[in-house]
Amino acid sequence: xxxxxxxxxxxxxxxxxxxxxxxxxxxxxxxxxxxxxxxxxxxxxxxxxxxxxxxxxxxxxxxxxxxxxxxxxxxxxxxxxxxxxxxxxxxxxxxxxxxxxxxxxxxxxxxxxxxxxxxxxxxxxxxxxxxxxxxxxxxxxxxxxxxxxxxxxxxxxxxxxxxxxxxxxxxxxxxxxxxxxxxxxxxxxxxxxxxxxxxxxxxxxxxxxxxxxxxxxxxxxxxxxxxxxxxxxxxxxxxxxxxxxxxxxxxxxxxxxxxxxxxxxxxxxxxxxxxxxxxxxxxxxxxxxxxxxxxxxxxxxxxxxxxxxxxxxxxxxxxxxxxxxxxxxxxxxxxxxxxxxxxxxxxxxxxxxxxxxxxxxxxxxxxxxxxxxxxxxxxxxxxxxxxxxxxxxxxxxxxxxxxxxxxxxxxxxxxxxxxxxxxxxxxxxxxxxxxxxxxxxxxxxxxxxxxxxxxxxxxxxxxxxxxxxxxxxxxxxxxxxxxxxxxxxxxxxxxxxxxxxxxxxxxxxxxxxxxxxxxxxxxxxxxxxxxxxxxxxxxxxxxxxxxxxxxxxxxxxxxxxxxxxxxxxxxxxxxxxxxxxxxxxxxxxxxxxxxxxxxxxxxxxxxxxxxxxxxxxxxxxxxxxxxxxxxxxxxxxxxxxxxx
Amino acid sequence: xxxxxxxxxxxxxxxxxxxxxxxxxxxxxxxxxxxxxxxxxxxxxxxxxxxxxxxxxxxxxxxxxxxxxxxxxxxxxxxxxxxxxxxxxxxxxxxxxxxxxxxxxxxxxxxxxxxxxxxxxxxxxxxxxxxxxxxxxxxxxxxxxxxxxxxxxxxxxxxxxxxxxxxxxxxxxxxxxxxxxxxxxxxxxxxxxxxxxxxxxxxxxxxxxxxxxxxxxxxxxxxxxxxxxxxxxxxxxxxxxxxxxxxxxxxxxxxxxxxxxxxxxxxxxxxxxxxxxxxxxxxxxxxx
Numbered sequence: 039x040x041x042x043x044x045x046x047x048x049x050x051x052x053x054x055x056x057x058x059x060x061x062x063x064x065x066x067x068x069x070x071x072x073x074x075x076x077x078x079x080x081x082x083x084x085x086x087x088x089x090x091x092x093x094x095x096x097x098x099x100x101x102x103x104x105x106x107x108x109x110x111x112x113x114x115x116x117x118x119x120x121x122x123x124x125x126x127x128x129x130x131x132x133x134x135x136x137x138x139x140x141x142x143x144x145x146x147x148x149x150x151x152x153x154x155x156x157x158x159x160x161x162x163x164x165x166x167x168x169x170x171x172x173x174x175x176x177x178x179x180x181x182x183x184x185x186x187x188x189x190x191x192x193x194x195x196x197x198x199x200x201x202x203x204x205x206x207x208x209x210x211x212x213x214x215x216x217x218x219x220x221x222x223x224x225x226x227x228x229x230x231x232x233x234x235x236x237x238x239x240x241x242x243x244x245x246x247x248x249x250x251x252x253x254x255x256x257x258x259x260x261x262x263x264x265x266x267x268x269x270x271x272x273x274x275x276x277x278x279x280x281x282x283x284x285x286x287x288x289x290x291x292x293x294x295x296x297x298x299x300x301x302x303x304x305x306x307x308x309x310x311x312x313x314x315x316x317x318x319x320x321x322x323x324x325x326x327x328x329x330x331x332x333x334x335x336x337x338x339x340x341x342x343x344x345x346x347x348x349x350x351x352x353x354x355x356x357x358x359x360x361x362x363x364x365x366x367x368x369x370x371x372x373x374x375x376x377x378x379x380x381x382x383x384x385x386x387x388x389x390x391x392x393x394x395x396x397x398x399x400x401x402x403x404x405x406x407x408x409x410x411x412x413x414x415x416x417x418x419x420x421x422x423x424x425x426x427x428x429x430x431x432x433x434x435x436x437x438x439x440x441x442x443x444x445x446x447x448x449x450x451x452x453x454x455x456x457x458x459x460x461x462x463x464x465x466x467x468x469x470x471x472x473x474x475x476x477x478x479x480x481x482x483x484x485x486x487x488x489x490x491x492x493x494x495x496x497x498x499x500x501x502x503x504x505x506x507x508x509x510x511x512x513x514x515x516x517x518x519x520x521x522x523x524x525x526x527x528x529x530x531x532x533x534x535x536x537x538x539x540x541x542x543x544x545x546x547x548x549x550x551x552x553x554x555x556x557x558x559x560x561x562x563x564x565x566x567x568x569x570x571x572x573x574x575x576x577x578x579x580x581x582x583x584x585x586x587x588x589x590x591x592x593x594x595x596x597x598x599x600x601x602x603x604x605x606x607x608x609x610x611x612x613x614x615x616x617x618x619x620x621x622x623x624x625x626x627x628x629x630x631x632x633x634x635x636x637x638x639x640x641x642x643x644x645x646x647x648x649x650x651x652x653x654x655x656x657x658x659x660x661x662x663x664x665x666x667x668x669x670x671x672x673x674x675x676x677x678x679x680x681x682x
Numbered sequence: 683x684x685x686x687x688x689x690x691x692x693x694x695x696x697x698x699x700x701x702x703x704x705x706x707x708x709x710x711x712x713x714x715x716x717x718x719x720x721x722x723x724x725x726x727x728x729x730x731x732x733x734x735x736x737x738x739x740x741x742x743x744x745x746x747x748x749x750x751x752x753x754x755x756x757x758x759x760x761x762x763x764x765x766x767x768x769x770x771x772x773x774x775x776x777x778x779x780x781x782x783x784x785x786x787x788x789x790x791x792x793x794x795x796x797x798x799x800x801x802x803x804x805x806x807x808x809x810x811x812x813x814x815x816x817x818x819x820x821x822x823x824x825x826x827x828x829x830x831x832x833x834x835x836x837x838x839x840x841x842x843x844x845x846x847x848x849x850x851x852x853x854x855x856x857x858x859x860x861x862x863x864x865x866x867x868x869x870x871x872x873x874x875x876x877x878x879x880x881x882x883x884x885x886x887x888x889x890x891x892x893x894x895x896x897x898x899x900x901x902x903x904x905x906x907x908x909x910x911x912x913x914x915x916x917x918x919x920x921x922x923x924x925x926x927x928x929x930x931x932x933x934x935x936x937x938x939x940x941x942x943x944x945x946x947x948x949x950x951x952x953x954x955x956x957x958x959x960x961x962x963x964x965x966x967x968x969x970x
Contacts, residue, residue, distance in 0.1 A: 123888060123889050125891075127811070127890040128812070130871065131810070131870060165887070165890055166863070166866075166887050166889065168890075255731050255937070255938075258730050258731055259727060259731070275726060275730050276727040276730055
């Protein structure tokens with residue numbers, strides 16, 4: 039659970055970063071497409087207006103500026119109103135064929151002559167409306183009039199806004215007025231549609247600079263656009279373009295979305311080109327806005343195209359897949375990370391467990407490489423062997439600590455062999471400490487496997503020196519008499535059993551003497567048990583001293599000693615004599631006083647003996663025979679020998 | 683008692699059903715937009731300009747929107763009115779008479795005053811002032827007419843031509859150019875020697891040298907004809923009352939031809955025109 043929350047948090051953060059990055063890339067891709075479309079619109083618009091500029095200039099030079107026209111205008115400068123009316127009518131009559139056949143056919147909506155004072159002289163599109171002052175409401179006319187220079191640009195007007203081309207008319211250095219040719223947006227769209235592939239075209243007119251200056255009676259030529267309250271479009275009743283656009287349910291839907299989008303409304307106020315991507319149903323659209331400015335650099339409106347953009351759908355679909363794939367990938371990675379964290383935690387716990395065990399164990403643990411060098415040692419090892427860690431790591435373990443018993447020096451080292459052959463080994467070995475002392479250790483060597491291959495061995499050992507000593511002591515106590523250090527009854531019986539078997543095989547006689555100290559009870563009772571014990575110790579030493587090494591002297595119990603004598607020969611009589619002689623020797627030794635704690639003490643013994651040479655007698659029979667013989671002596675006065 | 687209650691309940695339910703049915707039937711009538719059409723005396727933009735303010739004014743009392751139907755000819759306008767495609771129409775006196783003869787549901791409600799604030803207007807005969815007419819060969823004269831059913835078309839222009847040239851119009855070249863403006867402009871352009879049109883239109887082209895050379899007697903003014911087949915009596919009364927009570931400031935802002943106020947149509951409004959020649963005798967097409 040502790041790993042799940044951080045993993046989920048990590049997944050969340052990673053996915054957020056991934057999403058933000060992917061989203062930014064997607065937006066860039068969309069922006070590139072939109073920029074491309076807007077640039078197409080801009081370049082197409084510029085190309086069309088430039089084309090018209092050239093064409094209109096030609097019309098001005100070669101069609102309009104004819105001597106008859108100039109003459110009419112020249113005469114009108116100083117004419118009375120009545121004369122002007124006739125001149126106006128003549129000009130209309132003279133240029134109408136050209137206006138109708140050439141200009142209107144080319145999409146020129148307005149051919150408008152202005153007086154040298156900036157008043158309307160003749161509108162071919164509305165001939166009966168003339169004489170109104172234009173210079174204050176028409177920047178193009180004012181500029182052309184004042185600067186006597188050609189002026190072009192988009193501009194509002196008293197009747198229609200339009201793309202204006204205004205030329206000053208100068209004849210023999212006399213300024214006669216200006217003439218204006220204007221294009222309708224429909225005409226621009228006709229040419230734009232040859233270059234672009236947009237579904238719909240619309241001209242959004244900036245109210246402030248275009249429709250607000252129209253004659254009041256012509257205000258109905260315009261209706262509010264459905265995109266923004268600041269823009270108007272031409273009345274669909276008189277504009278096929280508006281009519282076509284407004285009848286489209288798709289455009290109605292798009293325009294509503296644009297109107298309700300505050301970002302779009304804000305973009306309008308920037309007076310810069312922009313495009314808006316839209317996805318409606320399964321279709322992508324790019325709505326492109328290109329600003330057009332009046333000659334006094336105010337926003338005249340936006341040339342607007344509604345373009346199909348299937349690439350937007352492709353991008354949306356692509357990034358939907360990317361988001362999904364990214365999520366799945368990150369989820370898998372996070373799940374992997376979760377598993378890794380869990381495993382890492384388990385490993386860390388195991389390591390801590392292992393280190394705790396290894397550190398706190400009293401056993402020595404040494405990790406060996408395959409070449410026998412030491413890779414790791416625990417604290418118990420350092421404590422037991424007395425080395426510093428730095429002295430041990432990297433050193434060859436065999437050479438540093440392992441000692442071979444002299445008897446096995448010629449044999450290969452079992453530990454080295456086990457490491458070399460990746461085998462386990464359990465045994466007792468002798469290790470050398472830093473001080474040079476030797477200690478017995480119980481070694482458990484196991485191959486150390488990592489990633490399915492042996493990378494060395496783990497050697498666990500414990501110091502068994504004390505244990506071994508205790509074992510020897512226990513064994514000694516089991517077979518030897520603690521007071522006299524002589525073999526006890528158990529060892530005697532064991533050796534007697536063995537001797538019986540041996541003498542039967544060797545066909546030799548052996549003998550057994552049963553020695554009982556005389557008056558020993560009296561000594562204990564009179565001087566105390568400590569005197570008795572000292573006597574027993576002296577007796578044991580004298581018996582050992584008297585007899586051969588191959589003979590066994592044992593304390594049988596209390597003040598009773600048994601001597602087992604071998605190799606008495608194969609003849610019974612001689613053997614018996616020999617046994618008797620040994621018994622005499624013992625008695626002779628006993629005749630010497632024993633120096634006890636603070637006094638000398640004379641001690642005699644009663645000795646009974648028996649011979650045996652095959653297994654016809656059991657050890658009990660033998661002991662019984664010797665015991666009977668000894669009691670015979672006791673009964674007959676002690677300090678004698680009786681060989682049965 | 684119980685039976686009576688059930689019966690009364692049944693009766694009241696039936697009345698509720700009737701009222702509901704009537705409401706349902708009237709809903710589309712009340713909800714639909716009204717259609718207005720004008721004689722094509724101008725281009726569409728001009729008609730839009732002239733009538734939009736007046737229609738917006740009417741809409742506010744009718745609680746219904748009124749939209750334009752642009753008709754290409756007088757004849758088509760009359761045909762569509764008869765087919766109930768039009769609820770209100772702006773017409774001259776002659777087309778009004780023609781329509782009333784064919785469709786009993788056509789009801790002129792008001793006539794629009796002339797510039798002097800009086801009912802009626804005059805038709806005129808015009809020429810371009812500098813033009814010299816071949817009066818010695820009147821049959822060579824070319825005459826621009828508006829529409830066959832236009833009051834200032836053949837109907838008024840023929841007597842003016844007869845008086846001015848002492849020759850019948852039928853002996854000359856004449857052609858219908860559909861609108862009064864076009865009649866004026868075509869004379870200015872030199873396509874015709876003479877043209878017949880409404881006096882106010884001809885006056886607006888004086889600034890281009892158009893000269894009025896003859897005037898007709900006063901004919902009843904242009905009128906707003908409503909379709910009693912498609913409009914309820916209440917709606918018609920609303921329209922009539924609204925127009926008759928329009929304040930000066932309001933109607934002065936309407937299109938030039940209708941900006942001088944209105945008068946109610948009386949029974950004798952068209953009496954004088956009854957003496958004009960039969961409408962059916964007017965040629966429907968030009969002769970060149």
